Amino acid sequence: MKVKQEVLKIKAPKRGFFVITDKVLSTIDISDINIGVLNLFLKHTSASLTINENASPDVRVDMEEISSSLIPDGYNYHHSLEGTDDMPAHFKSSMFGVSITIPITNGRLNLGTWQGIYLNEHRNYPTTREIVLTAFGM
């Protein structure tokens, strides 16, 4: 049984949803794992990780618009000292989650044809985000 762990540091170009599958795969080598899983864990509370469509850029725009329509920016929160986008960012982080586990099969991520790994940046002014990658298997 193998266990390995790496850290991916990444900064989104702006608020929104971004496909990072290639960056994940260039950070950790899973080619020697025949059957296993890869866990991704984002160490932040105002961004999140998800799996969604890797093809149409429109989907990423809609993801941002729908989520910001459900949980609008504003001063109508108790926690608003850090800006109108801060508390909505915390909520979206819990709604989408910060931890994903993906199967590994024959040395590759066993994603569907249309699936990509997304970094969801919920703050207006992105900072560098750390994602811990832990692979298990044999």
Place this chain on the structure above:
Amino acid sequence: MKVKQEVLKIKAPKRGFFVITDKVLSTIDISDINIGVLNLFLKHTSASLTINENASPDVRVDMEEISSSLIPDGYNYHHSLEGTDDMPAHFKSSMFGVSITIPITNGRLNLGTWQGIYLNEHRNYPTTREIVLTAFGM
């Protein structure tokens, strides 16, 4: 330490929420794992997996109605070429998620009394969905 992996192919009878615990357990044998986990990963971006009530059919109806009320069907999305239900399906897929990890104890899933595994089909015309099941433990 054991690792095993199987694929469950399943098609929902219609759009909505469906309990699939039995189908999962008949696809992968975890009876030889004393302590461990089972990861379920759905390889699609317009359906999702979740854990919820396994008893009352009313809960499944409400899950569909609440989620479709929060993220309504319509043409008011950038990504609408594939139908009015497509972009809402993508959003719900990320909101509920496609990856769940459940503990195994004494050769059985350690679910609560009222917990069942759900396949959430978010498209109007369901297609066959693939779920990768990976079990770890000893």
Place this chain on the structure above:
Amino acid sequence: MKVKQEVLKIKAPKRGFFVITDKVLSTIDISDINIGVLNLFLKHTSASLTINENASPDVRVDMEEISSSLIPDGYNYHHSLEGTDDMPAHFKSSMFGVSITIPITNGRLNLGTWQGIYLNEHRNYPTTREIVLTAFGM
């Protein structure tokens, strides 16, 4: 490779969001795991687990207010025999999720500086909740 499993039983003081990181760490000893993961699984369908801000109590108040604003209490659900807070609790449980996997590095949870583990109690009258903790690694 090590695998260990413990159960944390915990009751929230009231409906809302509560940081339980210390209670998790006093229930399972991960100090002998150099590289690995800890999976937390809540065995209930009307509460949930998430990761969010561990510092500001305001964030926890807003999490409750935003989630209850999105999915309001009421009798307008098919499943309402168990109270006006029951069906909303089921939905929130699926929205936030009941399963989280966190990396372990050098015998400690590899959480971000501001991250805490939350128990989200969605019922008006809390009951004791069971969380299965499973640690893997070497």
